[in-house]
Structures are given as C-alpha cells and as structure tokens.
Amino acid sequence: MKLAVVGSGYVGLVTGACFADMGNDVYCIDIDEKKIEDLKKGVMPIYEPGLEDIVKRNFAEGRLRFTTDLREGISDVLFVFIAVGTPPEEDGSADLQHVINVAKEIGRSMERYVIVVNKSTVPVGTAEKVRAAVSGELKKRGRADLEFDVVSNPEFLKEGDAIEDFIKPDRVVVGTDNVRTAELMRELYSTFLRQGDRVRIMDIPSAELTKYAANAMLATRISFMNELAQLCESTGADVESVRKGIGSDSRIGPSFLYAGIGYGGSCFPKDVKALIHTSKSMGFDARILGAVEEVNRMQRQIFINKVLKVLGQDLKGKTLAVWGLAFKPQTDDMREAPSIDIINGLKKKGARFRAFDPIAMKVARSIFGDDSIEYMNNNYDTLKDADALLLLTEWHQFRKPDFDKMKSLMKSPLIFDGRNQYEPAGMKKIGFSYYSMGRPVY
Ligand SMILES: NC(=O)c1ccc[n+]([C@@H]2O[C@H](COP(=O)([O-])OP(=O)(O)OC[C@H]3O[C@@H](n4cnc5c(N)ncnc54)[C@H](O)[C@@H]3O)[C@@H](O)[C@H]2O)c1
Numbered sequence: 001m002k003l004a005v006v007g008s009g010y011v012g013l014v015t016g017a018c019f020a021d022m023g024n025d026v027y028c029i030d031i032d033e034k035k036i037e038d039l040k041k042g043v044m045p046i047y048e049p050g051l052e053d054i055v056k057r058n059f060a061e062g063r064l065r066f067t068t069d070l071r072e073g074i075s076d077v078l079f080v081f082i083a084v085g086t087p088p089e090e091d092g093s094a095d096l097q098h099v100i101n102v103a104k105e106i107g108r109s110m111e112r113y114v115i116v117v118n119k120s121t122v123p124v125g126t127a128e129k130v131r132a133a134v135s136g137e138l139k140k141r142g143r144a145d146l147e148f149d150v151v152s153n154p155e156f157l158k159e160g161d162a163i164e165d166f167i168k169p170d171r172v173v174v175g176t177d178n179v180r181t182a183e184l185m186r187e188l189y190s191t192f193l194r195q196g197d198r199v200r201i202m203d204i205p206s207a208e209l210t211k212y213a214a215n216a217m218l219a220t221r222i223s224f225m226n227e228l229a230q231l232c233e234s235t236g237a238d239v240e241s242v243r244k245g246i247g248s249d250s251r252i253g254p255s256f257l258y259a260g261i262g263y264g265g266s267c268f269p270k271d272v273k274a275l276i277h278t279s280k281s282m283g284f285d286a287r288i289l290g291a292v293e294e295v296n297r298m299q300r301q302i303f304i305n306k307v308l309k310v311l312g313q314d315l316k317g318k319t320l321a322v323w324g325l326a327f328k329p330q331t332d333d334m335r336e337a338p339s340i341d342i343i344n345g346l347k348k349k350g351a352r353f354r355a356f357d358p359i360a361m362k363v364a365r366s367i368f369g370d371d372s373i374e375y376m377n378n379n380y381d382t383l384k385d386a387d388a389l390l391l392l393t394e395w396h397q398f399r400k401p402d403f404d405k406m407k408s409l410m411k412s413p414l415i416f417d418g419r420n421q422y423e424p425a426g427m428k429k430i431g432f433s434y435y436s437m438g439r440p441v442y
Helices: 010-021 033-040 051-060 070-074 097-109 126-140 162-167 179-192 204-235 239-247 268-281 287-311 338-348 361-368 403-409 424-429
Strands: 002-006 025-029 064-067 079-082 114-118 148-152 172-175 199-202 319-323 352-356 373-375 388-391 414-417 433-435
Touching: 002 010, 002 070, 002 097, 010 025, 010 051, 010 064, 010 079, 010 162, 025 070, 033 051, 033 064, 051 064, 051 162, 064 070, 070 097, 079 097, 097 114, 097 126, 114 126, 114 179, 126 148, 126 204, 148 179, 148 204, 172 179, 172 204, 179 199, 199 204, 204 239, 204 268, 204 287, 268 287, 287 338, 287 388, 287 414, 287 433, 319 338, 338 352, 338 361, 352 361, 361 373, 424 433
Parallel strands: 002 025, 002 079, 025 064, 079 114, 114 148, 172 199, 319 352, 319 388, 352 373, 388 414, 414 433
Antiparallel strands: 148 172
C-alpha cells in the first residue's frame, strides 16, 4: 500500500520505516530540511535501537523516501499519517498548531481521495478540527468535491523499544465512523498482526481518549509507587520488596511499579497535563491526575533534599558525578528528564558536575551547556575526586559496576541512587554510604 507520514521524529520515522519494511511504499515528510537531507544520507536524527538499519535498507531498496515537499509526498498515496509534535501549552493543554498546519497543508495539496490518519497524541475533538482544516482549504481552492476521511490511530510505542512495539503491537486502536476506512486500516496493519487480529475499532472520541488514558494509567502507577516509597521511608519498609509483593498479583502485574525520581520524557508529563486540562475545560476536577502530577514533581525535590541533607546546603567546591542523563535508558530523549531538574536544583546550591550518559550527552549539552558540567567519555571518568555519585538513569551498564574501582576514584564512597539499582545492605557491607528511594539506609 502507499502512504505518507508527516513528521519524521520518534513516532513518524519509526512508523514510516516499519511500514516500508513490510513492503509498503512510504514517503516520510518533514519541514526540517536538515533532518530530511541527513536522512537521505543515512544520518539518523534520533537514537532508537534498530532504526538505522531499517531506514537505510528500505531507503536503499526504494520503498522509503524522504521529502520536505508535502505535495510531492502525498501525490499518489491512500493514507497520510500526521505524526508531528503536540507539546504542552503554558496552561497544560496540547498545542495543536503543528497538527492543524499539516491538515491545512494537506487540504491545499491533495488531488485525490486520502485517509488522513492522526497518529499524534491529541485531545478529544481534534479529528473534527483536522476535518475542518482540510475542508476549509479545499473550499478555498474550489475543490470541495475532493473527498477524504479522518481517522484517529494513536501510537503506543515506547522510546528505546519503539521498533519492537510497532511491529508487535499489543493492540492497534482505530477511531473511525466509516466501515470501509476501518477495513483499509485493518488491511494496512495486517502485516503486524499475523498472530491474531488486535485491531480495536471504535468511535473517534474514544480512540483519542484511549491514548491519554493509557499514559495516565501508567503515570499513576509510577506516582502511586513513589508515594508508597515515602511511606516506606517513614516506616522502615523497603519499596522494592513491596513492589515484588504486589507485582506478583496477577490483578496488578509487575510493569510500571518502580519507585524512583519520577517519570519524564515527551509523553507522560504532557499527556497527564493535557488530560487535566481537558477535564477542567469540561468543568470537571481530575483529582487523581492532579495528585499524580504533584507526586511526580515532588520526587525530584525529595532526591535533591537527600543530597543536601548529607552534603549540606552549600555545595560550593563539591563535585558530583552523574551517571545517566536521558529520561530513561535506550534513548537520547531528554524532554522533561528528571536529570534536568535535579542538576539545575543542585547547581543553584553551587555544585559542579561530571556527567556521563551512553547516548544522550549531545542533547544534554544543548540543554545544560558547558557551565558547571564536564561531559566524560565513560562512567568511571566522572568519579575522579567526586564527593558523591548521583545515579539518574538506569542504563544496563550501571547495574554491575566495579565497586572497588569506584571507591578508589571517589573522594568519598557516597552514592545517591535515584533508580534503586543496588542493594542497600550489600552496599553498606562493601563500604559505601548508599541512599536510594523508599528503602532503608544502613
Ligand atoms: N515519542 C514518543 O515516545 C511517542 C509515543 C507515542 C506517541 N507520541 C506522540 O506522537 C507525536 C509525535 O511525537 P514525536 O516524539 O515523534 O515528536 P518529535 O518532536 O520527535 O517529531 C515531530 C516532527 O514533526 C516535524 N514537524 C513539525 N511540524 C511539521 C509540519 N508542519 N510538517 C512536517 N513536519 C513537521 C518536526 O520537524 C519533527 O521532526 C506527539 O503527539 C507525541 O505525543 C510520541
């Protein structure tokens, strides 16, 4: 089948590459000229495991093409996916300008029937706005005779596992009011669903809300565990034991139950905010979601307070080693990463940093600059004469480090672990002062 994907970021590029890999003809479109030029040369704009290989292969075999020209990209396709960003506005609502700009551009450029598929995460009612934007432009051109459909097809992939999630989806949500369009969407996705049909056809508002509901539920589980972590610290319980205890209950399940420094990234924070905003605009107070957000914000401060309690309020002259900067492992995405608030908070107290992240250092440098932070080539180099280590992202390679080497490099053997990677009692035994989230300090 022939399709175009507008927006070549984490979602758009993965979508385009994976559909091309199944034999479809795909045009990836973006307004960022450098991004498109780089992609044509095989240079990836983002880090996502496995993506580069699929992009290069499908580009070389002619199934994946790149352009900044939307008119050219959609000229002979049936599906036009919109996969542009929907960042939060000041008031927490989703900024729809990119989505609507693309819809208008489609209306100005289309010459035949297309199915406009909204893959961006958007609030209920956006499909109608997209429909109106396309129609408005068609009318201006005197081409109101051209037909099109609008479908909601939210994306559930997670960065770091994006390819696997896309080619083996738990479900494909399709919101449409048109039976024929539903069948075409089912056919398009059928190559990913050979083990069984996991397409969930529903009305458009339900599809739009499903995406927010999924992210809000996952964020709620994380904040719930972070709240429990506080309770654990006050009562002497260990949140890791509690996690295992409840996660083995089949009604609860083990995912997204990790206490730590809170969720970040490009989705959970903005989607929780947007859902709170949608509720408010309907005259309804989403109290659970408000608490989820508040607990998440507090986790960063709780971590900062742990550091200040041990090292003192004045961190002038102190050097802190940082392991991990990305909002989670296997990505270079730093959007709303807890490391940003934590480093900035401790920087205000005068601390200097030596940081390492396997993938996100280039992006981190564009956020923090070089002021107060030195970026090192490996995790051990950050430790030389460090007053403490802050573990902020749970990259696999930090799980079993050489603790003797660490001790010999550090000024004092002190670790603040925001991701509960090590055993508190074991750390004490090997001579570390070890502080983690929701667990005892020995
Ligand atoms: N990143 C994720 O893990 C994830 C997962 C599921 C859903 N989503 C949702 O998918 C959407 C896209 O997210 P992302 O992380 O891929 O964003 P992104 O910022 O990585 O990419 C968006 C791309 O759209 C391009 N763009 C903006 N306006 C354009 C226009 N008018 N024409 C063509 N291109 C344009 C930008 O240049 C950029 O390359 C968001 O709504 C997000 O909430 C993201």
